[in-house]
Amino acid sequence: MTLILESSIVAANEAYAAKFTPEDVNLQLPPVKEVAVVTCMDTNIMPASALGFKLGDAHLIRNGGGSAREALRSLVVSQQLFGTKAILIIKHTDCAMTKFDNPTIHSLIKKNLGVNADDQDFGSIEDIEQAVRDEVEFLKTHELIPEVVRGNTTGWIYDAMTGKLTKVV
Template identity: 30%
Template sequence: MTSGSAAGSIVPSGNFDDLLAANRTYADTFDLAGFDGVARAGVAIVTCMDSRIDPLRMVGLEPGDAKILRNPGGRVTEQVLVALVLGANLLKVDRVLVVEHTRCAMASASESELQRRVGEATGTDATWMFLGAINDQRAELVESVHKIDSHPLIPSHVKAGGFLYDVDSGLLEQVV
C-alpha cells in the first residue's frame, strides 16, 4: 500500500524491499549497459506467463538474445502482433517461437469456468471480461502461426513455429 504525503507525492511502502535488494545484487554484475536492444539471436518467443517456463534457457539463449512476449496462454493477440511487427522490422527478429505448455490453466477450463473462478476469488462478476480460454492448444498454435505468417507488416523472411512445452520434462514439441 502506498500513502500520500502532505505534498501529494507517493511514498513507497516497503512491499518490494526483498526484490529491490536482489536487484542491487543483480546490478553488481550487470553487463548489458549500452546494448542496443536488438535480438542478438534474431528470436522472439511468445509464451505463457506461467512461472514454470524459463523462455531463454529452454532454448539455450541468454539475456539480449531474444524478445520475450508473455501473456496468459501464450496467445498471439493484437498487441503481440504489434510487438512482432516492431521486432521483425526494427529489432532484427527473424524467427518467432509461439510456445504454449502442458497443464496450462488457460487450456484446462472453459471461458465461463475461468470467469466463474475469478468472480469467486474477487467477489465480483467477471463474465464481462474475456479471459482467453484455449479449447484446443494444437489448433490455437496453428492459428497463431498463421496470424504471424499472413500479417502484412511482418516480412516473409520471418519464420514462425508453434510449440508445446512440457512443464514436467522441459522438452519442446514442434506442432507447426
Template identity: 30%
Template sequence: MTTPTVGEHPHGFDDLVAANKRYAISFPHGFDGIAHQGVLILTCMDSRLEPLEMFGLRVGEAKILRTAGGRLTQPALAAMVMGVHKLKVNRILIVPHTLCAAASSTEAQLRDSISELSGVDAHGFTFGVDPDQMGRLREDVETVRTQPLIGPFAEVGGFLYNVETGLVDRIC
C-alpha cells in the first residue's frame, strides 16, 4: 500500500466544496456556540465514529474533539478548559473505540511503518499511540479529573465505543 500523493484525487477539493454548497442550503442558522446539553466528547478521528449520533445528541448540543485514538493531548486539554468555563460544558466523555489503529502498535512500530510507507524518516515524530488502550483511557480520565480548571466544574467519564455493535461501555 502506498501513500497517496498530492494532486492524486482527480477533482482536488471541488467535490467537497460542491457538497458544502448543498449543505448550506439547509444549514441551521442561529447557533450560539454553547454546548446546550453541557457535553464535550473527546474521541478518535476514525470515520466510523459519529460522536453526536452515538450519544443521541444533535448539532449545538455538544463540543467534539478528535485526536488519533481519542487520546488526550495538550490542545485537547486546553479546549476542555475553554469548554468548561466559556461554553457551558459540565460533562466530559473520553471515548476511544475497539479495533483502533492507535491501539494496535507501539510508537516504534508506527514510526517504522510510516517511514517505510512514506520513504521519509518518521523516527523523530510522536504519534501518541499505545497498545494499552484501557490503561491509557484511565490515565487520560484521571488527568482531566484532577485538572484544577476542570475537575471541580465537570463530571468526567471514560467510555469504550464498540465499532461492531455501536454500543458504549463505561470504563471509568
C-alpha cells in the first residue's frame, strides 16, 4: 500500500473515530433488521447508504458480481448463528462483471501470472436481470437455506447512474 493511501486511510479513520459516539455502537450480534445482503464489490455501489442501513442493521456480503454461490458460506453462518431471516440479492448496472467473459480473464491470468486457470468460472454476467433471477432461484432451492429464508429472498437491480433500486423477483 502506498504511503499516501495509507496516510489518507489513517486520517479518514481518525476523523470517523472522533465523531463516533456510544449511539454508533451496536454490539448486538444478530443484525437488527435480520437481513443479509449479497451485492457486488464494485466501488460504484455502497449498499449501507443505498439501503439506509446504519451500523448493526444487516450483514453485507460483497464479492465480484454479487454471487450468491460465493456468498453461500457467509449466508449460512448469518442465518444459523445470527438469525437472519431474509436475503437481498442486489446486482447493479454498469457492473464490471458484464464487461468480460471467462476466456478473456483466463487469457489475462495466463499472460500475467503464467498460470492456467481455464477450469475456473469467474462469474461473468451476460444478462443482469437473468443473473438476479438465477441467484434467487439458487438460494430458494438450496438445502442449506431454511424455508423461512427462502420465502424472504428477493432480487434487485441497483441503477448506478441514479441510485435507484428496482425489484426483479
